[in-house]
Amino acid sequence: MARSNNMQDDAATPSDSPSQRLAVAGPPTIRDVARLANVSIGTASKALNAGGRLSKETRENVLRVAREIGYRPNDLAQSLHRAKSRTIGIISNDSFGRFTFPIVEALEERLAEEGIAVFMCNATDDPARERQHLDQLLGKRIDGLVVTARRADKRPPIGPLAHGLPVVYVFSQADDPGALSLLPDDEGGAVLAVAHLAARGRKHIAHVTGPEHFEAVRLRKTGYRAALAEAGLPEIDGFYLSGVWSEAWGREAVAKLFSRRERPDAIFCGNDQIARGALDALREKGVSVPGDVAIVGFDNWDVMTLAARPPLTSIDMNLKALGREAGDSLLDMIAGGANSGVKRRPCSLVVRESS
Structure with missing residues (x-):
């Protein structure tokens, strides 16, 4: 079998440096994995899917590169492909549910109108657990992600880990001006x-x-x-x-x-x-x-x-209205719309006997 000068099917030469491996523009693809692991696309596919007869070194090199650039075999690089899953993920750290439940209830109602199902995960303020949940949700080929919390303080953005997936923060805000955060006023x-x-x-x-x-x-x-x-x-x-x-x-x-x-x-x-x-x-x-x-x-x-x-x-704080708006915003982003910034929505006064 003929081989090109810079590709091989059953052996791998590591890329020049870790920084070179991370130089991927946009959502990583199997082509990026193959290029940076210095193997063919076919070999990269075999290594990622535990198939074919490959050396241990080749398989480990491909898997290492895939981890470094954040490639997952089930990632959907195009929104057209994403739309076929008809699911979205929710990651929350509100284990008590006081603020999350009204938001999620309204969000689910809005998405159900479009035939979209929801996977919900509780990260309990644990970054490692949040990353694990994100990996699992991305493996399910979700179309978009909602991040919510029990308080609206700023948090590290989840966006870089999601590789271009539409993300909406509701009753939570990312420390990222390019993110969309929906909050009560x-x-x-x-x-x-x-x-x-x-x-x-x-x-x-x-x-x-x-x-x-x-x-x-x-x-x-x-x-x-x-x-x-x-x-x-x-x-x-x-x-x-x-x-x-x-x-x-x-x-x-x-x-x-x-x-x-x-x-x-x-x-x-x-x-x-x-x-x-x-x-x-x-x-x-x-x-x-x-x-x-x-x-x-x-x-x-x-x-x-x-x-x-x-x-x-x-x-x-009109949390159900926030949840419904989160659903509308996510649907718009999945369809290719651009939405960003911190948006604070009006609260309302409910008068009872104490005043």
Whole structure:
């Protein structure tokens, strides 16, 4: 059998350097594997599919090159090919599901309208597990990927590992200006909450919230301050308290606020758990809600809001709307559309007896 000067079928000469192996433009193909492993396409195919009679060295060299450039035999390099699988993947680190479930429910409903099925994987904040799930999803020849989380802070982009696969981040954002991230408008939600309290005649509005290393906390603080300024209300020293996401912190924060000479007549809480704790503490002190102090939470989690005494006014992040938009965006990207940037969607105010 004739052989070319730079290709061979049963032996392999490694490429010049690791950096040369990684010099692949676009989604890697079997041609890239063959070129960088210095073998024919036929030999590369045999090595990747565990077929043919090849030397151990040749097979290992081909597999090593494929790993280095991220080639997988089942990857679909063209969106036309991808569309045939009619499936998408979801990777989440929200093991509790408080934020993911409404998003995924709406996403699945939207994709089902187009006859597309969903594979969901839980990465639990473990990069190695996330990579394993991604490998498995790519092996299933998914058409696109949705990445979601239990918090909306920035994370490393998954895009480079997906080799051109359409990816949408929802209630999650990639540290990549070329990625599409769909998020609730935390700052706007805080403005809604404080403006509502001001419209009810409250003059001394405190803000009790979670840890400041969360982007949502910082954005809600910005909204709180902006709404106070817009209403012409003072930003009182000591009325902003940052702690943890828990009912215990809500109770502790009320104790701090009521140990002061100047006390609040309203409290905007960073989530519904904090608000529930604040309600309990006020009731124990004999403080009337909303008569003496009005309370507004954030998340509109019915487990918390409807069981609160009194039922809790809260900001709804409209997670189902985010999930449906994620589905629309992914379908558009699979069809060849371009979509990128951070897009924040409006929250809404759900008024109940606490305010």
